[in-house]
Amino acid sequence: MRSRIIKLGLLVLLLVLLAVSIWLVGEGRATMFIESGVIVSAPIPSPTPEESWLILPPMPADATEADIGAEIYRLVCRDCHGDRGQGLTDEFRATWNPKDQNCWQSKCHAPVLLPEGFILPHYIPAIIGPNTLARFEGAVDLQKYIRENMPWHDPGSLTSEEYWLLTAFILRENELDPNISPD
Numbered sequence: 557m558r559s560r561i562i563k564l565g566l567l568v569l570l571l572v573l574l575a576v577s578i579w580l581v582g583e584g585r586a587t588m589f590i591e592s593g594v595i596v597s598a599p600i601p602s603p604t605p606e607e608s609w610l611i612l613p614p615m616p617a618d619a620t621e622a623d624i625g626a627e628i629y630r631l632v633c634r635d636c637h638g639d640r641g642q643g644l645t646d647e648f649r650a651t652w653n654p655k656d657q658n659c660w661q662s663k664c665h666a667p668v669l670l671p672e673g674f675i676l677p678h679y680i681p682a683i684i685g686p687n688t689l690a691r692f693e694g695a696v697d698l699q700k701y702i703r704e705n706m707p708w709h710d711p712g713s714l715t716s717e718e719y720w721l722l723t724a725f726i727l728r729e730n731e732l733d734p735n736i737s738p739d
């Protein structure tokens with residue numbers, strides 16, 4: 557009797573695990589592959605939305621594109637790329653709440669994921685400062701890259717306009733010409 561209950565329990569557990577895996581893959585959160593021995597997930601780009609989901613603080617009337625971009629950076633990009641665009645450095649992680657500092661152990665970013673979790677890459681590059689962004693030819697190229705690839709865990713989830721505002725901010729911080737326009 558007891559062994560039948562155990563078998564039934566195992567079967568139910570397996571079915572639940574299967575359902576969760578199918579759901580994760582469907583959600584685009586669980587397409588994992590091994591890269592240089594490190595498990596990384598490959599986010600599936602969402603189509604660029606027309607409506608924004610961001611709630612930005614009130615901005616002064618004379619705020620520039622780069623000023624608004626700075627707020628979007630703070631809300632969406634900063635946790636990964638650092639408060640000064642320095643990348644995910646040990647020094648930046650040390651500013652976090654101690655229990656969150658080892659991001660790879662938490663339930664959010666380790667291989668055992670909560671529904672809203674994702675696997676955090678171990679290396680996140682600097683995007684502000686000397687010798688960063690050298691591979692981009694200009695604003696159009698940079699906007700296209702971030703629109704198609706960022707934020708890393710949910711690419712394409714901002715509006716095209718928001719990617720332009722972010723581009724203006726990143727260019728300004730790198731002392732490159734911020735006078736860009738979408739056309």
Ligand code: HEC
Nearest residue numbers: 632633636677679680681683688689702706707708709722
């Ligand atoms: C979950 C962490 C994460 C978040 C959030 C994130 N990024 Fe990234 N970003 C990465 C990783 C990892 C790479 C490196 C990807 C690669 O090389 O394939 C990267 C690369 C980049 C690069 C290219 C840098 C280079 O020189 O190659 C830019 C630019 C960039 N991110 C901008 C942004 C912007 C703007 C946002 C906010 C919309 C953002 N990222 C949000 C993790 C993140």
